[in-house]
Amino acid sequence: MDIVLAMIVGVLYAAGIYMMLRRSIVKLILGLAFLGHASNLLIFTVARLVRGKPPLIDLGERALTGIYADPLPQALILTAIVIGFGVQAFAVVLIKRVYQVVATDDMDRIKTTDR
Amino acid sequence: MTHMLLLLPVLIPMGSAVSALLCWERPTMQRWINVVGSTMLLATGLTLLGRVSRGGIIAVQVGSWPAPFGITFVADLLSAIMVTITGIVGLAVAIYSLGSVDAPRESFGYHPLFQVLLMGVCGSFLTGDVFNLYVWFEVMLIASFVLIALGGTHRQLEGAIKYVTLNLFSSAIFLAAVGILYGIAGTLNMADLSVRLRAGATSGLVTTLAIMFTIAFGIKAGVFPLFFWLPASYHTPPAPVSAVFAGLLTKVGVYALIRFLTLLFAQDPGYTHTILLVVAGFTMVTGVLGAVAQSQLRRLLSFHIVSQIGYMVMGLALFTPLALAGSVFYLVHHIIVKTNLFLISGIIHRLRGTEQLEHLGGFYRTHPFLSLLFLIPAFSLAGIPPLSGFWAKLALVQAGLNIGQYLIVAVALVVSLLTLFSMTKIWAEAFWKAPLGDASVMGAPSAVQWSYLMGPVVGLALLTLIIGFATEPFFVLASQAAEQLLNPTDYIRAVLGTTGGAM
Numbered sequence: 001m002d003i004v005l006a007m008i009v010g011v012l013y014a015a016g017i018y019m020m021l022r023r024s025i026v027k028l029i030l031g032l033a034f035l036g037h038a039s040n041l042l043i044f045t046v047a048r049l050v051r052g053k054p055p056l057i058d059l060g061e062r063a064l065t066g067i068y069a070d071p072l073p074q075a076l077i078l079t080a081i082v083i084g085f086g087v088q089a090f091a092v093v094l095i096k097r098v099y100q101v102v103a104t105d106d107m108d109r110i111k112t113t114d115r
Numbered sequence: 116m117t118h119m120l121l122l123l124p125v126l127i128p129m130g131s132a133v134s135a136l137l138c139w140e141r142p143t144m145q146r147w148i149n150v151v152g153s154t155m156l157l158a159t160g161l162t163l164l165g166r167v168s169r170g171g172i173i174a175v176q177v178g179s180w181p182a183p184f185g186i187t188f189v190a191d192l193l194s195a196i197m198v199t200i201t202g203i204v205g206l207a208v209a210i211y212s213l214g215s216v217d218a219p220r221e222s223f224g225y226h227p228l229f230q231v232l233l234m235g236v237c238g239s240f241l242t243g244d245v246f247n248l249y250v251w252f253e254v255m256l257i258a259s260f261v262l263i264a265l266g267g268t269h270r271q272l273e274g275a276i277k278y279v280t281l282n283l284f285s286s287a288i289f290l291a292a293v294g295i296l297y298g299i300a301g302t303l304n305m306a307d308l309s310v311r312l313r314a315g316a317t318s319g320l321v322t323t324l325a326i327m328f329t330i331a332f333g334i335k336a337g338v339f340p341l342f343f344w345l346p347a348s349y350h351t352p353p354a355p356v357s358a359v360f361a362g363l364l365t366k367v368g369v370y371a372l373i374r375f376l377t378l379l380f381a382q383d384p385g386y387t388h389t390i391l392l393v394v395a396g397f398t399m400v401t402g403v404l405g406a407v408a409q410s411q412l413r414r415l416l417s418f419h420i421v422s423q424i425g426y427m428v429m430g431l432a433l434f435t436p437l438a439l440a441g442s443v444f445y446l447v448h449h450i451i452v453k454t455n456l457f458l459i460s461g462i463i464h465r466l467r468g469t470e471q472l473e474h475l476g477g478f479y480r481t482h483p484f485l486s487l488l489f490l491i492p493a494f495s496l497a498g499i500p501p502l503s504g505f506w507a508k509l510a511l512v513q514a515g516l517n518i519g520q521y522l523i524v525a526v527a528l529v530v531s532l533l534t535l536f537s538m539t540k541i542w543a544e545a546f547w548k549a550p551l552g553d554a555s556v557m558g559a560p561s562a563v564q565w566s567y568l569m570g571p572v573v574g575l576a577l578l579t580l581i582i583g584f585a586t587e588p589f590f591v592l593a594s595q596a597a598e599q600l601l602n603p604t605d606y607i608r609a610v611l612g613t614t615g616g617a618m
Contacts, residue, residue, distance in 0.1 A: 020284070028280060035287040043294030073297060076246055080290055083253045087286075090260055091279055097264070098272045113273045114347045 354461020
C-alpha cells in the first residue's frame with residue numbers, strides 16, 4: 001500500500017509542476033491544487049499506514065500499547081485541506097478577475113509588471 | 116498574566132478585525148479601530164519585550180495541554196523584538212492609511228484585512244509549533260492575497276497572480292517538509308524537535324529537510340534565485356499596502372529561516388550554512404544590480420528589499436554570535452527604513468501622479484522637508500554613518516572578518532556602494548533635477564491629509580536617527596537575542612520544563 005501511495009504522490013507532484021509550467025492560468029490553478037493534494041497525501045503516507053488499529057486505549061490499560069494508527073497526521077491533513085480549499089477558492093476567483101481585466105489567459109502576456 | 120501577555124499580540128488584531136467587520140457600513144469607525152488596534156499591539160509588544168528582556172523566555176501552553184502535545188506560544192527576545200516592530204509598522208501604516216486609502220478599497224474591507232495580516236504576522240513570530248507556523252503563514256497569506264488584489268486594477272491583478280502562485284508553491288513545499296519532519300521525529304513542537312534532532316545522528320534526510328525548509332522560507336523571504344515574484348508584485352498595490360508588505364512580510368520568511376536554522380537544523384552547519392552563504396552573496400548582488408537598472412521608484416525599492424535580505428541571510432550563514440546579532444539588528448533597522456521609503460514613494464506618487472523617475476523632479480525645490488526625510492532612510496539603507504544601517508553593516512562585516520570570510524565581506528561592501536549609487540540616482544532624478552512640465556497636476560492634499568501622510572514618515576525617520584545615534588541599547592538587545600538563538604537550552608527549558616500550562 002505504501003508503494004502505491006508513494007507513486008501517487010510522485011505522480012501528483014510531477015503533474016502539478018507540469019501544469020504550473022504551462023501558460024494557461026486555468027492549468028496553473030489546477031497545478032497548485034495537485035501540489036496541495038500531493039503534500040496532504042505525503043503527510044498521510046509518511047506518518048506510516050496502520051490498518052484496523054484505531055488509537056483507542058483498551059479496558060484496563062493506562063496508555064496505548066503496540067502499534068496503532070496515529071491520529072495526529074490526519075488532523076493535520078484535515079486542517080491543511082480546509083486551508084487549501086479556502087485558498088484555492090480565492091485563486092479561482094482571482095483568475096476569473098484576471099481574465100476579465102487583462103483579457104487573456106496566457107501567462108506570457110501577463111508580464112507588464114515585470115518590466 | 117504571562118498567559119495573556121503572550122496571546123494578546125494575536126488576540127488584539129483578531130478583536131480589531133472582528134470589530135471592524137461589524138462596522139462594515141461605517142468606514143470612519145473602521146479607520147479608528149485600525150489605528151487603536153495597532154496602538155494597542157505596539158503597547159503589548161513593548162510590554163512583552165520588557166518582560167522577556169528582564170525575566171527571560173516565556174512560554175504558554177494553549178488550552179493547558181502539556182508541551183509536546185498542545186500548541187505552544189513562546190516569546191524569546193527575537194520574537195518579542197519582532198512583535199514590537201510589527202506594532203510600530205502597523206501603527207505607522209494605519210495612520211498613513213487614513214490619508215491615502217480610497218473609499219472603494221475601504222468599503223471592501225481594507226481595515227479588517229490589515230488587522231488580519233498583523234494577526235498572522237504576530238502569530239508566526241510567537242508560535243512554538245511547526246504546523247501552527249504553517250497555519251499562521253496561511254492566515255497572513257490569505258490576508259495579503261486579498262490586500263494585493265484589492266482594488267482590482269490591471270497592474271494589481273497581474274502582480275497578484277504571480278504573488279499568489281509563488282506563495283502557494285512555497286506553502287506546498289513547507290507542508291511537505293512538515294509531513295516528512297513528523298514522519299522522522301514524531302513531534303512538531305519546536306523545542307521537542309530541537310531535542311530529538313540533536314540527540315539523533317545527523318542523517319541525510321535531516322539535511323534534506325533543512326534544505327526543503329530553506330527553499331520554502333527562501334521563496335517567502337525573496338532570496339536568490341527565488342525572488343522573481345517580489346519585484347513583479349510589490350510595487351503594484353497602493354503605497355500603504357506595499358509598505359507593510361515590504362516592511363514585514365518578507366521578514367517573516369527571514370525570521371522563520373533564522374528560527375529553523377538555529378533551533379532545529381544546526382547539526383550540519385558546514386553544509387547548510389555554506390549554501391546559505393553563497394545564496395546570501397548572490398542575493399545581495401542580483402538585488403542591487405536589479406535596482407540599479409530600474410527607473411520606476413517602487414520597483415527600484417523592491418529590488419533593494421531583495422538585496423538587503425542578502426545581508427540578513429549573510430549574518431545567519433556566518434553563524435557566530437556577532438553575526439547573528441548583526442542579522443537581528445539588521446532586521447529591525449531594515450523594517451523601519453524600508454517601510455519609510457515605501458511611504459515616501461507613496462507621497463511622491465500622491466503629489467505627482469507618477470513614479471517613473473524620468474517624469475519626476477524638482478522635489479528639493481518644492482518640498483525641501485520631504486527631501487530631507489527621504490535622505491535619512493536612503494542613507495541609512497546604504498549604510499552611511501552614523502545612521503542605523505551603518506551599525507548593522509559594521510557588525511556583519513566585523514563578524515565576517517573575524518572568521519576569515521573575506522569574499523562575502525568584499526561583496527557586502529561593494530553592494531553597499533551600489534546601494535548608495537542607486538539612492539543617488541533617485542535623489543538626482545526625483546529631487547534634484549528641474550521639474551518636467553506641469554508639476555502640480557494632482558492638486559495639493561488637504562492639511563489634515565498631509566499630516567496623516569507625513570506623521571508616520573517623520574516618526575519612522577526619527578526612529579532611524581535614534582537607533583543610529585543611541586545604538587548601544589539596541590545592539591545589546593540584538594546580541595542577547597543572538598545568544599538565546601545560539602544556546603537553545605533556555606528555549607527548550609521554557610517550553611518543556613513547565614508543566615500544566617498556565618503559570
